[in-house]
Amino acid sequence: MRVSLSAILERAPGLALLWTRRSEPKLAAPAPSEAELAFALELAATAPDHRSLTPYRVIALWPDGAEGIVEHLERERPDDAARARVTLSRAPLFLVVVFHPVHGARTPLEEQRDAAAAATGYLLLALWGLGYSSMWRTGRLARDPLVAEHLGLDTDEQIIALVGVGTSLGVALHPRDRRPTLTHLGSARSQETLGQA
Numbered sequence: 599m600r601v602s603l604s605a606i607l608e609r610a611p612g613l614a615l616l617w618t619r620r621s622e623p624k625l626a627a628p629a630p631s632e633a634e635l636a637f638a639l640e641l642a643a644t645a646p647d648h649r650s651l652t653p654y655r656v657i658a659l660w661p662d663g664a665e666g667i668v669e670h671l672e673r674e675r676p677d678d679a680a681r682a683r684v685t686l687s688r689a690p691l692f693l694v695v696v697f698h699p700v701h702g703a704r705t706p707l708e709e710q711r712d713a714a715a716a717a718t719g720y721l722l723l724a725l726w727g728l729g730y731s732s733m734w735r736t737g738r739l740a741r742d743p744l745v746a747e748h749l750g751l752d753t754d755e756q757i758i759a760l761v762g763v764g765t766s767l768g769v770a771l772h773p774r775d776r777r778p779t780l781t782h783l784g785s786a787r788s789q790e791t792l793g794q795a
């Protein structure tokens with residue numbers, strides 16, 4: 599049996615932050631201020647992180663920085679540059695979350711990458727709590743060696759996300775018209791599958 603969402607939110611109103619966050623592909627100015635951004639990043643860094651290695655860093659791409667990437671691509675691959683320009687015009691700020699592996703640490707690299715992804719999720723929620731919408735993007739740009747070169751990434755670093763950030767235009771990627779469920783939540787004790795409607 600499902601617990602009523604409204605009853606939960608009445609008991610724990612802070613959980614509305616999770617329920618109401620939506621990815622938004624197109625975002626308007628203003629972007630967060632430097633102070634708001636610093637706070638959001640501080641909150642993102644509270645995400646679970648095995649052995650507290652902070653195996654990631656974040657590069658803020660303001661419009662001039664985004665233009666720098668487009669110009670860099672234009673010199674090599676004009677078609678990709680045009681595509682990048684469209685993508686990077688969709689928000690007044692992009693936060694590039696970069697996985698920065700800590701070699702020699704006892705925490706396996708895949709767990710370090712998990713921590714970086716967890717921090718990215720927290721970042722979206724922190725921004726939403728501050729009144730800004732966002733969208734986690736990957737795709738071609740995130741994997742493009744020219745983008746990595748332009749941003750000065752080390753050879754072992756990887757882009758986890760290009761998070762578009764800005765002010766909501768009220769158009770979500772997907773409406774929250776259904777309640778997502780973990781459809782295969784099983785119990786180790788009984789092997790029964792929970793969470794089924």
Ligand SMILES: Cc1cc2nc3c(=O)[nH]c(=O)nc-3n(C[C@H](O)[C@H](O)[C@H](O)COP(=O)(O)O)c2cc1C
Pocket residue numbers: 619620621622733734735736737770771772
């Ligand atoms: C690792 C990762 C990569 C993603 N990359 C993209 C992307 O390249 N393009 C895109 O439209 N959405 C991308 N998303 C966002 C998802 O599409 C979005 O979170 C999902 O559709 C659920 O929507 P919601 O965030 O509004 O709940 C990505 C999300 C994650 C976790």
